Amino acid sequence: xxxxxxxxxxxxxxLTCVAFSVSADHHGxxxxxxxxxxxxxxxxxxxxxxxxxxxxxxxxxFDEEAYAFERSIMERRMELENKRIALDQEFRALDEEAQQxxxxxxxxxxxxxxxxxQNRQAEFEADADRxxxxxxxxxxxxxxxxxxxxxxxxxxxxxxxxxxxxxxNSKRDQLGNSPQGQDQNAWQAxxxxxxxxxxxxxxxxxxxxxxxQDYWNKRRREDANxxxxxxxxxxxxFEADADRxxxxxxxxxxxxxxxxxxxxxxxxxxxxxxxxxxxxxxNNKRDQLGNSPSGQDQNAWQAxxxxxxxxxxxxxxxxxxxxxxxQDYWNKRQQEEANxxxxxxxxxREELENRREEFEAEVERRRDxxxxxFDExxxxxxxxxMERRFxxxxxxxxxxxxxxxxxxxxxxxxxxxxxxxxxxxxxxxxxxxxxLDEQHQTLDQESQSYWETRxxxxxxxxxxxxxxxxx
Numbered sequence: 001x002x003x004x005x006x007x008x009x010x011x012x013x014x015l016t017c018v019a020f021s022v023s024a025d026h027h028g029x030x031x032x033x034x035x036x037x038x039x040x041x042x043x044x045x046x047x048x049x050x051x052x053x054x055x056x057x058x059x060x061x062f063d064e065e066a067y068a069f070e071r072s073i074m075e076r077r078m079e080l081e082n083k084r085i086a087l088d089q090e091f092r093a094l095d096e097e098a099q100q101x102x103x104x105x106x107x108x109x110x111x112x113x114x115x116x117x118q119n120r121q122a123e124f125e126a127d128a129d130r131x132x133x134x135x136x137x138x139x140x141x142x143x144x145x146x147x148x149x150x151x152x153x154x155x156x157x158x159x160x161x162x163x164x165x166x167x168x169n170s171k172r173d174q175l176g177n178s179p180q181g182q183d184q185n186a187w188q189a190x191x192x193x194x195x196x197x198x199x200x201x202x203x204x205x206x207x208x209x210x211x212x213q214d215y216w217n218k219r220r221r222e223d224a225n226x227x228x229x230x231x232x233x234x235x236x237x238f239e240a241d242a243d244r245x246x247x248x249x250x251x252x253x254x255x256x257x258x259x260x261x262x263x264x265x266x267x268x269x270x271x272x273x274x275x276x277x278x279x280x281x282x283n284n285k286r287d288q289l290g291n292s293p294s295g296q297d298q299n300a301w302q303a304x305x306x307x308x309x310x311x312x313x314x315x316x317x318x319x320x321x322x323x324x325x326x327q328d329y330w331n332k333r334q335q336e337e338a339n340x341x342x343x344x345x346x347x348x349r350e351e352l353e354n355r356r357e358e359f360e361a362e363v364e365r366r367r368d369x370x371x372x373x374f375d376e377x378x379x380x381x382x383x384x385x386m387e388r389r390f391x392x393x394x395x396x397x398x399x400x401x402x403x404x405x406x407x408x409x410x411x412x413x414x415x416x417x418x419x420x421x422x423x424x425x426x427x428x429x430x431x432x433x434x435x436l437d438e439q440h441q442t443l444d445q446e447s448q449s450y451w452e453t454r455x456x457x458x459x460x461x462x463x464x465x466x467x468x469x470x471x
Contacts, residue, residue: 040078047074099173106169110162117155124151143219150212157208161201168194213287220283224276231269238265264326271322275315282308298359298382305351316344324422327411341404345397352390359386378454385447392443396436403429 051071055062124147132139171190180186238261246253285304294300363383367374406425415421 040081044074044078047071099176103169103173106166110166113158113162117158121151121155124148146215150208153208154205157201157204161198164194164197164201168197209290213290217283217287220280224280227272227276231272235265235269238262260326264322267322268319271315271318275312278308278311278315282311296362298362301358302355305355316341320426327416341400345400345404348393348397352393356386356390359383381450385443388443389440392436392439396433399429399432399436403432 047070051067055067128144128148132144168190175181175186175190242258242262246258282304289295289300289304359382363379367379403425407422410416410421410425
């Protein structure tokens with residue numbers, strides 16, 4: 001009978017310890033509360049008190065061997081429980097250290113973002129001050145005020161986004177330290193709440209972008225109308241000047257030259273209209289691309305730039321033919337065309353540098369977003385291809401500069417009146433461009449082969465994974 005009593009007591013003590021262990025694994029706070037109510041030392045003391053009571057009752061029938069065994073078991077269990085308590089404390093300290101680290105990182109990231117915003121604002125103001133000083137009365141104050149207000153409003157949205165991130169990071173910390181920290185639905189609800197808040201911010205970003213787009217579309221239309229008005233004024237001024245000279249010069253007025261210059265002006269006006277139409281067309285295409293899923297595809301932007309460049313090159317060829325035709329009459333126009341070409345070349349170089357910077361900025365953004373999933377090999381390949389493509393475009397610019405210089409030399413030489421000399425110069429330039437085009441095609445083929453190979457490798461990996469899953 002005494003053995004049964006002892007066994008029952010030990011089973012109760014063991015069950016209490018087991019329950020204590022399970023609670024420690026799943027509910028840290030319940031674990032601590034359990035220790036506060038019934039500690040292992042108290043259970044041992046209760047066990048000893050019960051054993052002494054039975055020893056006095058049972059006398060020589062008391063099972064000392066069972067008592068000694070169960071006591072050693074209890075002591076060993078207490079030792080394990082104490083180790084578990086120590087481990088739990090170390091885990092909590094480790095979690096706290098990690099939480100403090102990431103909280104610090106988040107604060108640093110927020111501070112860095114704010115610093116970046118301040119730097120952008122400072123650079124914007126410095127650039128505006130520089131242009132205001134250089135341009136004087138021609139400085140576009142209206143555009144500056146608009147861009148400044150847009151930057152301030154975008155900074156406000158950025159601040160609101162960071163505030164949301166800080167708020168929900170705090171909520172996650174609170175949830176992780178609460179009894180609901182094991183409830184997956186609570187985490188999901190928190191994620192959905194944050195997603196809703198971020199979507200509201202995104203809508204404000206989109207409205208801001210649309211407002212900016214509407215403004216610049218309006219400005220472009222106004223600029224186009226202003227250019228058309230300027231062309232009309234130029235034609236009116238030309239006719240007024242011709243009438244004045246006709247009245248002054250009488251029979252000595254050069255009617256043939258007048259008719260030629262008038263036809264050249266009309267044909268140039270037609271080319272100007274075509275150029276403005278191209279600019280409007282590609283501005284609309286850029287707006288559409290920016291609002292589409294392909295807006296993040298650098299290749300799509302590059303292809304659009306190349307399409308516009310080809311359209312402009314076709315226009316430029318017509319301009320050059322017109323300039324060549326008018327060279328016998330107007331050497332000054334030839335010089336103006338050469339200046340325009342040099343400005344275009346400088347703009348192309350600037351565009352190359354901007355595209356390179358945009359490419360690197362886009363890569364850094366995707367590297368931050370994608371983390372370890374970022375395709376580093378693909379990036380290195382695309383960067384190498386971009387540099388090689390830029391080298392070709394630099395050579396294209398060099399060819400433009402070289403033949404612009406040759407045209408200047410030809411126009412100032414006795415052969416400047418020789419139509420065949422101009423034609424040979426055009427053909428020489430065309431051959432140089434065709435050689436570059438072949439290299440562009442070779443580069444495109446190399447890129448296509450690379451991505452086809454990558455795609456095939458990806459397909460094979462997916463098939464192997466499916467096979468392993470089926471097995």
